[in-house]
Amino acid sequence: MAINANIASLLNSGAFSSASTGSLDLSVLANGGSTAARSGPPTKTQIARMAPWDSRAPQPTLSKVAADALRDTRLVNTSLGTGPGSAVRDDNDRDLFIIHNSVQKLQALADAAAKDGVSADTRKRIQERINRGLAEVNAHIAATKLEGAYLIGGRRLNRHESEGIQRGLLQYDTKPLVNGDMLAIPQGFLGDRRFNLKVTKNGVTTNIDINLADMGTTDRTVGNVASFVSNKLEAAGFESRFERVQTKLAPTTKGGTETLQQRLRITTTASETLTFEAVAGDSQPALYVAGGKTIDGAMQSVVSKLTGLNGTDELSSFSADLAAAKGGTAGVRASVVGPDGSLYVIADATAKVNGQTPKGKSDVILMKYDTTGQVSWTRSLGSAAPAQGFSLAIGADGTLAVAGAVDGRADTLTSTTGNGLDSFVAAFDAEGRDKWYFQQGATGSDSATQVKVGDDGSVYVMGTTTASYGGAATLGGKDVYLQAFDATGTIRFTQSLGTANDDSPGGLVLANGQALAVWNETGGARMQAFDQVTGTAIGSVNNLGSANLNAVTQLAADSSGRMFLAGRETAGGVANKLVALEISSGNVLFTKQSTTGEAIRALTAAGDQVAYATNTITIPTTGGTTRETTIVGLDADTGSQNFSRAANQAADAPVAIALAANVSESLDSLGIPQGQLRFGMSDELTDRTGLRAGDQFAVIVNGGAEKKITISDGETMRTLAAKLNRVLMRDGTAEARSLRGVESLVITPKPGDRIELKAVGGVADALKQLGLEPGVAVPRPAKATGGTKSVSDPPPIIALEMPITGDVSDKTKAKALLDSFDGVLRRLRIGYREISTDPTQVELRKQNAANAAKKAAGSGSGVAYYNKQTALGQDALRRLGVSV
Template sequence: MINNSYLLGLYGGTSTFSGGLGSTPTAVKKQPTAPWSTSVKPQSQSDLLRAALSGRRLVNEGNTTLDVKNASAGDYRKIFAMYQGLSMLEAVADRAGQKNLTALERSQLTTRMDAGLAEIAAYLGEAKFDGVRIVQGKSETKAQTGAAVPRDTAKYVTGAIHTGAVTDEVAAFQGDVKFNITIKRAGGDKVVAVDLTEMGSEPRTLQSVTAFINGKLEAAGVETRMGREQLPSEPRVIKSGDKTITLPAGPDKWALNLQGVSYEKVSFTPVTSSDAVYVVQGVGKSGGHEVLKFQEGAGQTSGQAFWVDGQIGQSGLPDGVETVRASATGPDGSMWIVADISAGTSTQPIKGQGDVVLMKLDSAGKVVLSRALGAASKASGYAIAVGADGRVAVAGSVTGALVPGAAGADANLADSFVTVFDAKGVEQWTQRRGAKAADEATAVSFGADGRVYVAGRSQSSMPGALGSGGWDGYVQAFSENQIHSLAPITASATGINQFGTAGDDSVQAMTTVGDKLYTAGVENGRMVVRQFQVDATGSPTLLSSRDLGHASGEVAGISVVNGQVVLAGTTRNGALDIGQVNKAHSGGTDAFVAVINSDLSASANDRLTYYGGAGDDTAADVKIVDGKVWLTGISDRAVGAKAEDPTSGYLARLNPTTGAVEWSQTWTGADRQAAPTTIAVASGGASVLDRLGLPQGEIPQSDSKQLVDATSLRAGDRFYVTSGTTGRSVAVTIDAKETLQTLARKIETASGRTLKVTIKTDKDHVTGLDGDTKITAGGVQRLSITYADGREGAVLRAGEAGRDALAGLGLTPGYIGPSKSELKTFGVDLPKSLSLKDAEAAKAATSTIQLAIKALRDAYKALDPDSSKPKPTGQAPAYLKAQLANYQAALARLTG
């Protein structure tokens, strides 16, 4: 028999056969056996879960076993170690998706998941691979920041003010419609008086009214013009039983638009006005929030669902708002709210699981400014105050880092914080004060001495104070400091008083008047009011206190009016210790309004008024204006009602001295659920402008372009850029005056010019003044990142825990480069936002982890030495055909 090897040797060939004809080739093992191989006995889910919860490292290269040694051994060891860690996290997520978990166990699983994700991200940031590229996040050819900065615009569009044909008369234009338009320009101010009665008998349509106003503006010699704008009318989707029904789009809706120019500042002023009351409420089962605007005595003017007499406006808050606990109005009639958000908006992503956002709404209900606190983990906003100079103070609690890299005494416990913004929403200073145990700020106020006062509660001694046991109340003063007019403003704590009993105590409301400070709250189950004397340093000293009896509820607000303390809240106690009762308790939980002496002594002038029905009523918030008390909350809910049962909101104005209800209104909401949370009163905030959808005051044309203002980023946050060419990693740190432009240059430089960063504008396409021409205005700007031509791109890596800038920018860690590069790239996309809050979220987390494991398996396959060889096509290559022909010829000669 002729040996093939002999033949191949004769003709210059090679053979993979080790034996003679008909022998079986011996396979050479080229890759170590993977832990997911069918030949490897897998660990049980219970064993993996037990290992994950043991507290040991998830990723440990020392625990990996390789049965083949080759040039890629280091890569295999890293991949197998990561696979083991991800398998443990998968077991954690799988357990969280099971039923009947206790809150404690879910919390433990969540803690382990968060720590595990952080560990894997850190490991990938340090691991060096040779044959492949594995990154935290995604592998993309380009990326775009979710965070965006608003463009300057001189255009303002109202909400819908008319439904129907453009030639129809507009109901909002009827009657006595008068207002002034003031245009500020370099040559002097121009005041244009608009009085629609001057149109005489001419029908007041969109076209005729805008033409009338524009004639006035043109006569004044200004460039600003008023127009109409058609709003898109979309089909409506409703549910009828189990069926989803799509209804056709409704009739056309129209708005007014104001088209100005950059060198003209426009403001609207009503000729006559009255007080406006804003109520923020949660509505429906979807968890949405909206703002209702009321004017006492106003008639019903809208056909919207759930509209009631006295209501003159309604606007929704952005998605992601979880709750709103406090609101206030500014000197310019604007409304400020502090909201907790669980997810950022489309232009303002957040860095952690939850954050606090300060929003400013104009009198027409449009959000004109939004400021995120920038918490790295979680924060909650409990209080807001607006000073006479327009400054805004926000207080609450923060868990984890706030100042980049600083997480407080315990990263898992909440600390109190207070932040002060100027009238334009630019942060002036932030103070974080925390005890060793948990604490939170629940009230804030600007004092007559210029200081900011914060009240709250703590589970241990606050810095500079001594605790009494359990939760204690506290009052803290902060003084501002500024070396010179160009230096940054800072603040320091100048006085604190901690008080309470051996039980649990709290401060639920606070107010300052002159050199006196008052608090009200529940202390060891009893309702207590305290009076403090504030000295020259801002330090508060207790003067007196008064026990009003068993609380059986909570305090919603406190104020001092004409030398008397007025407080309001809710209680089940029908016999609070407050002298004369104007109106008796009605049953269940009632709202109450109490009047007592300012020195807190009992007096014959004390008055107590209960407000509510036989069911449960709440006082979610209270404001006292001109000696009258405004209350809002849930009205007369059946005792023992379930969470999904219908609720109605109410708004009422009471005379605290007589107990008379001077005005009230109730309403429901989407899904028959309405839950008012805050109230704010604007003196002179209601006028004919509300009917027109126009705001009082100046129309904002620009906002801060600094990223620390427009996004959730804080100065000192950072991320890393690793060049795909040199492998060099460079930190990109956010400065206090960072803009999109400066950040773009930083990223390009850090990447060694392997990345190209440009500014992209998302434009708003709107209808022009002629009703047909399309123009662009407003919109936002973002960073667009791609790889430079002919370069390998770069890897973006998150900053350290507590100071990660990628999350605030809305960028995913990962590789940005050409799809075909020297190294195959695989993204282990494990976002820090993976949640185990419920079974559904845990199931989604499990799927995400499984995709990450698949990426590791794909990387393993890419390391196979044969993976780069051409795949069989079903037809032998030409050189093999030639060799076979030579074999055949040789055999023919040998065999004759």
């Protein structure tokens, strides 16, 4: 055939001779060996032999490719038609050209989304096409088998190693208490400092009174205080200890001196439980504030604890950023204080927060902060569909409940979906471990907006729906529903509330064995009591006439039988009115308008106080108007103002506030958390990540069949490693490694073997949750040493690093995805140059080998490399049918 004749002519001329020292005009090879083609545009025959990216071949504009991709039902077209590459006979080349053309279409779509002026509808259409196209192209790549080479959609690795997952340790380090050496005395250690330390061992609890006044004239350094408490523990026969830990803070300027910091470390044993409590006369109220704040250009959140509320000084015990990984957002929606004064918050996150990785575009993150501001643990709902959390509650037994809405099926085996948004409620124990999850969508859209937990662990939810929900009657328009669950997640009852018009939830209170539901109708706010077990209505509907509220927007209650309603007096008015009611009688205790005249954005009550958050308009010194969040505290009986504090939160983002009635001033000053010292000791992966039982990923050994690995109930990193080893057999090892409280999974192939990890279909990406990435691990060949044999090189591997998902919801994200596709195409072209039998590529590899050999200048390894590349080139020619 003609091409073989041209190649033979070149071979006879010495162009392929290893002895040749002259350079070859590669344009001859590029044009199929025809020198005449260099004087004019290429012919159709010549174009058919070119790679699709060859600059001499006619190239369609990306805008046309994008338009065609939007119209086409499939992006992968296995026919190359009569265009570039259509005349190649090598199967590898054809396969790579087909993939190139498919990825180019995705590239064109991302490029279109990265332009200015793209409408929301067009962007949505592009996003949907990219999602379908990614699934199609990745499936085609996975099914493509190259001859003499290995193609993977992910990355090539030496081994698979997960990101570390934090484990609980039996020690607690306080925040830095003082700057200075071991003789420095923290200001907080001075004065009247005392607390009660309870130690529980073998079911027996011992009280140890700690009063720093008993130290006498001994300086209250961190080390001396640690020894003082440890001596008391030792004298009582316990193994738990306090000690001083010194850390170093790097200098802030070049050539500066480092700063020494002192902190306390509390170490205990698995058989001893430590609980820290306030003593009489040493407690004070505290206010937790959580809300949005711009951090590094992205909307994140900040959590603060304010004390000294009844004084003139504004004291802040701590302020901590709640931020998602770079490029993501984290917005707090709700918060609640636990019995020990700890704070629980829920946030909607679009990226990793404290090791918890959203499965979908957004997930609901649940976090516990101790009273010093340190994160005790972080859990995620684990929904693969976009989810939002609206309400959070805690019960006397420590049961936590989260309610919200999810757009699609969440990652559970029992959940069902309706159309549009679905309500969800998730229950966790005091350590954030899953108890149960419920999602049952109506045929319309619905969402859960309020949640409360009963004394027995039962859960009550209010929400809104546009259709029949939970079997309850449809009233018309947007209905309000009330649903109750027992402690196991079994539905007790579902009730519909409202009228034939659009109605909305106002709030929910549990008191005296009743569930008090408040909702809004066209004619005003309404309240109805229901039996907590049966759901039977008790009494008649109260139109809240005494409260004179047209609509309720916020609701809170305290343990003294008081209910606080915030809302608006007239339809369309500002929701800036606060009304306090006595629950049992319905009598109005007081009414109040927000001091700023703006809407009340959040409400909380505890002890003898109620507090609300609103906006304040301020004029900065540089000119212009800004808005900040202000929290006002009132006496719960009279409504008289107790305090007013400015908060460091954005006024245009949700804000959550929570009052703690009694927190220990001494424990705060010593940096010790109030309540039981917990370490998040669970080893189960479903407690420490967003994984759920039933999540899967696939393992492929040496290109064989996919073997799915399924996460089981109670799965730990160690049991997962054992499960993997049963699949890997002798071709590799899986190991659970633990170092300094961080546990990771390491999967290593044996020399000469390869192990691929792959995300599988379904609602979850288990690899992402484990901190692993899809790709192939192939160990690098061992270098030969004297008296040993080297491990032979594996076949060439083309790792495309193809995205699994893509986001073009805005211009910046579309540009990032475009860059990702550009990288895929670049890596595909590099792979083509490495394995193609095209004469140009063969000669280029030969010349590269010759150059490498020259640089080696007599090195044995350089000669070996040259010989190997020459052999590869000769093998490629043989596959074209050329005798060499």
